Amino acid sequence: MNYQKSLLPYPSDGIMLLKGSFVFSKVLTLGFQDSCFPEHAQFLQEYLETVLGMEIILSAGSDNPDLLITKRKELLGEEEYVLQVEPQGCRLSSTSWKGIFTGLQTFIQLVNSNRTLQCCRITDSPALSWRGLMLDVARSFCPLEELLGIIDAMALYKLNVLHWHISDDQGWRFPVDGYPDLVSEDRGYYSRDDINYVVSYAEKRNIMVVPEVDMPGHMIAALSAYPKLSCTGGPFVIPTGEGIFQDILCVGKADTIAFARKVVDTLCSLFPSPYIHLGGDEIPLDRWATCPDCQHRMQELGYKDEKALLGWFSNEIAAYAREKGKSTILWSDYVDASYDPSIITQVWNPLLGKHKRFHSNHQVIKSDYFHSYLDMSYALVPLSRVYRYGKSVQKDRKQNTKVLGAELLLWTEYLNTREKRESHLYPRLLAGAESFWTKDSKLSYTRFKRILTHDIQLVSDNQNNVNKPSIWDPLLLEQIKARRARKKRVTANSKEAGISL
Ligand SMILES: [Zn+2]
Numbered sequence: 001m002n003y004q005k006s007l008l009p010y011p012s013d014g015i016m017l018l019k020g021s022f023v024f025s026k027v028l029t030l031g032f033q034d035s036c037f038p039e040h041a042q043f044l045q046e047y048l049e050t051v052l053g054m055e056i057i058l059s060a061g062s063d064n065p066d067l068l069i070t071k072r073k074e075l076l077g078e079e080e081y082v083l084q085v086e087p088q089g090c091r092l093s094s095t096s097w098k099g100i101f102t103g104l105q106t107f108i109q110l111v112n113s114n115r116t117l118q119c120c121r122i123t124d125s126p127a128l129s130w131r132g133l134m135l136d137v138a139r140s141f142c143p144l145e146e147l148l149g150i151i152d153a154m155a156l157y158k159l160n161v162l163h164w165h166i167s168d169d170q171g172w173r174f175p176v177d178g179y180p181d182l183v184s185e186d187r188g189y190y191s192r193d194d195i196n197y198v199v200s201y202a203e204k205r206n207i208m209v210v211p212e213v214d215m216p217g218h219m220i221a222a223l224s225a226y227p228k229l230s231c232t233g234g235p236f237v238i239p240t241g242e243g244i245f246q247d248i249l250c251v252g253k254a255d256t257i258a259f260a261r262k263v264v265d266t267l268c269s270l271f272p273s274p275y276i277h278l279g280g281d282e283i284p285l286d287r288w289a290t291c292p293d294c295q296h297r298m299q300e301l302g303y304k305d306e307k308a309l310l311g312w313f314s315n316e317i318a319a320y321a322r323e324k325g326k327s328t329i330l331w332s333d334y335v336d337a338s339y340d341p342s343i344i345t346q347v348w349n350p351l352l353g354k355h356k357r358f359h360s361n362h363q364v365i366k367s368d369y370f371h372s373y374l375d376m377s378y379a380l381v382p383l384s385r386v387y388r389y390g391k392s393v394q395k396d397r398k399q400n401t402k403v404l405g406a407e408l409l410l411w412t413e414y415l416n417t418r419e420k421r422e423s424h425l426y427p428r429l430l431a432g433a434e435s436f437w438t439k440d441s442k443l444s445y446t447r448f449k450r451i452l453t454h455d456i457q458l459v460s461d462n463q464n465n466v467n468k469p470s471i472w473d474p475l476l477l478e479q480i481k482a483r484r485a486r487k488k489r490v491t492a493n494s495k496e497a498g499i500s501l
Pocket of ligand 1 (some may be wrong): 231253291292294376
């Protein structure tokens with residue numbers, strides 16, 4: 001068989017083919033050398049049973065199991081693994097469980113491609129340590145079952161960060177003590193049990209869940225339930241569709257600061273990740289300019305303008321999160337040298353960053369909208385463009401070690417059904433995943449497309465939701481038309497919100 005046709009992401013150090021072959025029977029035996037990784041043994045058995053659809057028997061480890069898990073003594077990279085197929089069985093080894101789990105995905109793809117494996121040795125490690133998917137569940141609620149399916153797909157293709165955009169103008173999706181009206185059954189939300197389940201489900205699959213509550217802008221859903229947290233007192237109606245809205249949190253009011261802290265408390269209690277994302281993008285400051293409370297706060301602090309007040313608020317909340325052991329991530333829109341250097345910035349609009357050179361002080365996660373916005377049509381963000389993105393981030397990372405990695409983003413203003421979300425995700429999620437994992441010298445779009453077209457079983461239960469090859473890379477004319485339409489829409493939104501682009 002030709003391994004090059006079946007592995008995705010392709011291994012960073014390639015595949016060394018060896019003599020001989022190994023044949024699987026209908027049942028797979030699984031062993032752990034010296035009882036290593038005991039806390040994961042049962043999960044791994046169940047996981048393989050589900051993913052491979054075959055019976056998995058735990059063996060004592062001394063009788064040449066089909067797959068032997070080994071803990072290496074020498075230190076490998078955090079997710080690095082070695083997978084060796086020998087005539088007597090397969091051996092998967094790593095220093096860490098993370099390495100075992102990522103290597104397991106390679107093993108699964110090998111077994112799924114053929115039950116007779118040519119002997120080989122694969123040494124593999126990721127190019128980027130932060131390989132994320134941002135999922136917006138605020139604009140359109142994503143039911144739990146669908147969300148778990150997305151996590152499964154992320155695991156299969158070795159993505160390791162789920163950036164969970166869990167509130168926005170159009171919806172608030174998790175409970176906060178003392179603020180019961182933020183959520184309602186009708187609108188859809190995740191209970192504490194749901195969130196615990198998602199976090200644990202993802203963690204077992206080597207995926208860290210980083211929650212995002214965007215503040216002080218993108219808050220209409222919260223303000224509609226608690227208008228007193230705004231500058232004007234409302235009333236507010238939860239909007240639908242896209243837009244930038246002028247009403248934001250009033251940072252002049254003590255009640256609002258208490259609310260923001262309570263939100264951080266809640267995120268800290270629900271999410272074990274050392275990171276929380278506090279948004280900080282698209283914040284029209286007009287309300288603060290005419291609000292007596294905000295103006296009073298500004299004078300008290302000795303600031304000359306509302307932008308400085310925004311910097312104060314962001315630094316205050318980040319400091320509060322830091323006391324609780326969390327690093328804060330903010331969208332890069334307003335972050336400059338006055339922001340605490342421990343804040344990590346996420347770049348969505350590279351044109352803003354070009355002039356500010358903000359990332360000289362801060363660590364950076366890259367997700368620019370020309371390459372990583374999967375909610376856009378394939379005419380705007382073709383498959384080939386997503387594939388190129390990881391390569392450029394890898395280059396940035398070589399020049400600047402403050403670049404942590406990259407994310408793909410799925411905003412859902414217009415993706416209000418599972419079918420639409422999946423057709424936008426797949427197969428672009430796979431293109432991003434390979435380009436984030438596989439080292440640039442081994443990336444090949446030609447090989448990637450061949451795998452997609454011929455060999456790989458795509459990830460959705462409903463293959464009809466996966467886009468067809470004919471639209472993955474549309475003609476230039478279609479791309480030009482789509483870009484014009486998009487520019488028109490963005491300009492109209494910004495005008496309405498009083499933001500100049
Ligand atoms: Zn105010």
